[in-house]
Amino acid sequence: MSKQFQFKLVLLGESAVGKSSLVLRFVKDQFDDYRESTIGAAFLTQTVTLEHNTSVKFEIWDTAGQERYKSLAPMYYRNANCAVVVYDITQPASLEKARTWIRELQRQADPSIVIALCGNKGDLEARRQVSQEEAKKYADEEGLMWGETSAKSGDGVSDIFMAIAKKLPLTAPPPRAGASRNTPGRPAVDLNKQAAGDSNDPCAC
Amino acid sequence: MDEEYDVIVLGTGLTECILSGLLSVEGKKVLHMDRNDYYGGDSASLNLTQLYRKFREGKEPPAELGRDRDYAVDLIPKFIIASGELTKILVHTEVTRYLEFKQIAGSFVYRDGKISKVPSTEMEAVRSPLMGLFEKRRAKKFFEFLQNWKDEDPATHEGINLDKDTMKAVYEKFGLEPGTQDFVGHAMALYLDDDYITKPARATYDRIILYTSSMARYGKSPYIYPLYGLGELPQSFARLSAIYGGTYMLDKPVDAIVTDADGKFVGVTSGGETVKAKQVIGDPSYFGAGKADADKVRVVEEGKVIRAICFLKHPIPGTEDSDSCQIIIPQNQVNRRNDIYVAMISSTHNVCAKDIYVAIVSTIVETDKPELEIAPGLQLLGPIHDKFVSISSLYTPTSDGKSDNIFITRTYDATSHFETVVEDVQDVWKRVVGSDLVLKKREAEANIEA
Numbered sequence: 256m257s258k259q260f261q262f263k264l265v266l267l268g269e270s271a272v273g274k275s276s277l278v279l280r281f282v283k284d285q286f287d288d289y290r291e292s293t294i295g296a297a298f299l300t301q302t303v304t305l306e307h308n309t310s311v312k313f314e315i316w317d318t319a320g321q322e323r324y325k326s327l328a329p330m331y332y333r334n335a336n337c338a339v340v341v342y343d344i345t346q347p348a349s350l351e352k353a354r355t356w357i358r359e360l361q362r363q364a365d366p367s368i369v370i371a372l373c374g375n376k377g378d379l380e381a382r383r384q385v386s387q388e389e390a391k392k393y394a395d396e397e398g399l400m401w402g403e404t405s406a407k408s409g410d411g412v413s414d415i416f417m418a419i420a421k422k423l424p425l426t427a428p429p430p431r432a433g434a435s436r437n438t439p440g441r442p443a444v445d446l447n448k449q450a451a452g453d454s455n456d457p458c459a460c
Numbered sequence: 461m462d463e464e465y466d467v468i469v470l471g472t473g474l475t476e477c478i479l480s481g482l483l484s485v486e487g488k489k490v491l492h493m494d495r496n497d498y499y500g501g502d503s504a505s506l507n508l509t510q511l512y513r514k515f516r517e518g519k520e521p522p523a524e525l526g527r528d529r530d531y532a533v534d535l536i537p538k539f540i541i542a543s544g545e546l547t548k549i550l551v552h553t554e555v556t557r558y559l560e561f562k563q564i565a566g567s568f569v570y571r572d573g574k575i576s577k578v579p580s581t582e583m584e585a586v587r588s589p590l591m592g593l594f595e596k597r598r599a600k601k602f603f604e605f606l607q608n609w610k611d612e613d614p615a616t617h618e619g620i621n622l623d624k625d626t627m628k629a630v631y632e633k634f635g636l637e638p639g640t641q642d643f644v645g646h647a648m649a650l651y652l653d654d655d656y657i658t659k660p661a662r663a664t665y666d667r668i669i670l671y672t673s674s675m676a677r678y679g680k681s682p683y684i685y686p687l688y689g690l691g692e693l694p695q696s697f698a699r700l701s702a703i704y705g706g707t708y709m710l711d712k713p714v715d716a717i718v719t720d721a722d723g724k725f726v727g728v729t730s731g732g733e734t735v736k737a738k739q740v741i742g743d744p745s746y747f748g749a750g751k752a753d754a755d756k757v758r759v760v761e762e763g764k765v766i767r768a769i770c771f772l773k774h775p776i777p778g779t780e781d782s783d784s785c786q787i788i789i790p791q792n793q794v795n796r797r798n799d800i801y802v803a804m805i806s807s808t809h810n811v812c813a814k815d816i817y818v819a820i821v822s823t824i825v826e827t828d829k830p831e832l833e834i835a836p837g838l839q840l841l842g843p844i845h846d847k848f849v850s851i852s853s854l855y856t857p858t859s860d861g862k863s864d865n866i867f868i869t870r871t872y873d874a875t876s877h878f879e880t881v882v883e884d885v886q887d888v889w890k891r892v893v894g895s896d897l898v899l900k901k902r903e904a905e906a907n908i909e910a
Contacts, residue, residue: 319702326708328695443560
């Protein structure tokens with residue numbers, strides 16, 4: 256029997272640390288040096304396969320730039336099972352920003368959320384300003400997962416998502432199975448499905 | 461902020477967010493600002509802390525109400541009518557992927573001191589306690605007439621011309637009693653007053669069909685509701701806008717609307733900086749609403765609505781313990797000109813702690829003692845644990861914006877659903893863009909499926 260879990264993953268981090276590039280590498284195994292700020296693609300999915308016929312489907316939410324002026328909607332954090340908080344290893348200020356996002360997650364998100372701190376732009380080792388020790392120490396103190404990646408080369412990218420995928424089914428609450436999450440009573444209604452049922456309309460003339 | 465935008469949108473209420481989302485999808489460069497540090501403006505859903513900040517400055521919410529974050533209290537009570545225009549926009553823009561909906565469990569009407577389910581088919585009419593035996597037969601014929609009506613088949617018209625004959629003539633043809641007319645006109649056609657009776661019957665027919673077809677979709681009531689409160693709706697459209705390049709700035713006080721010598725819009729000043737754009741769209745609060753000293757009168761007050769948000773610790777009596785419902789008190793039943801609405805939701809919709817029920821009683825203000833006017837609604841609720849009352853003005857713009865590129869939306873009215881909000885969106889769209897709003901499917905590449 257194969258099992259598929261579905262989880263909502265949100266990306267956070269300062270502008271230009273490579274959030275979208277990281278996801279583009281993970282989802283499509285592509286990289287674009289001159290990627291503009293995110294436009295038009297903010298809902299991606301990717302499935303990773305674990306042992307024992309288990310797979311995890313990530314529903315990945317990009318900030319769509321709403322983080323830039325501190326205008327992320329509460330909807331963004333709602334029911335997020337995991338978060339990847341990205342900083343740039345060449346920009347110490349971006350780690351400070353990541354700490355702010357992590358505090359925000361601890362305040363806004365579900366307490367069971369799995370948070371991974373991710374140092375991106377690992378290919379720019381020569382310009383490194385944030386040591387692995389410093390970031391890892393902070394992650395350990397806060398109980399976060401931690402890893403370094405390079406969206407450009409692909410190094411570490413699948414590892415960090417795989418690590419999250421392995422941790423999630425064990426720690427997260429049961430993910431939504433088509434219906435609504437932790438709500439008793441009637442199931443949710445599907446507007447899209449019902450939209451086809453216009454034949455009920457006596458005025459379908 | 462020296463970039464120039466196509467459109468600046470002020471206020472993140474639902475009307476503005478739908479417009480912002482649709483304009484961004486259309487390729488317009490949009491800057492969307494709000495003076496508050498939260499989304500939604502008047503159509504926000506507040507947590508307890510925000511609710512207390514708004515209604516009881518300086519007081520802390522009592523611990524017995526439970527966790528702050530479990531609350532999403534709507535400021536404006538509205539439900540989504542399942543077959544209505546808002547549903548179409550939600551589906552076409554695919555913002556449904558950010559939202560989850562549940563049914564509202566029941567739709568009730570007040571008659572002679574009691575509340576009863578609103579019958580919506582001839583079958584239900586036959587079982588309804590709202591009518592006597594003979595009236596049931598007449599109502600059955602009336603509903604059959606509506607359901608069988610086909611524009612192109614005169615045999616189904618029974619001598620009625622929907623575009624010429626008044627609703628009064630239709631009621632008289634079927635011999636419906638005043639009490640039946642009350643629930644048909646107010647609980648099904650959802651008119652707020654009786655002005656419709658002397659107008660051509662077509663509009664009323666359309667509204668009854670909207671009600672019955674919405675009812676037929678999910679079964680329990682014609683209404684659906686987004687989990688976590690109505691405030692999720694503006695947020696979802698704001699996200700749509702952002703995905704298509706819209707820039708969002710919350711917590712941005714707007715100091716001035718800058719115009720040139722001819723009065724045409726130039727830009728918006730915030731924090732000492734002026735951002736330029738070709739056009740501005742905003743809710744009335746950004747254009748002098750409620751201020752007498754504005755140099756130019758851009759909005760006028762059309763009336764006032766009183767709303768009482770009530771926390772209950774039980775479902776509303778007489779509603780079969782429904783976890784959510786609407787109750788309409790037709791104006792004739794309580795000697796008023798406007799109906800009183802009760803809208804109730806609960807933890808089933810993730811808007812409050814378990815065992816709390818949030819009911820909002822509202823009506824258009826007719827006297828100088830508005831709190832007394834909603835008493836018939838409050839009396840239906842049983843013991844009220846806590847109550848937050850507000851009286852808000854309804855503003856409407858004085859100009860269509862075509863001459864000065866300043867486009868102002870309308871305040872959320874007293875109707876129980878969002879159809880008038882969509883009418884406003886369509887109206888503003890047409891004035892801003894210059895053509896009718898046509899809903900298009902979002903581009904496939906916006907949804908990378910791997």
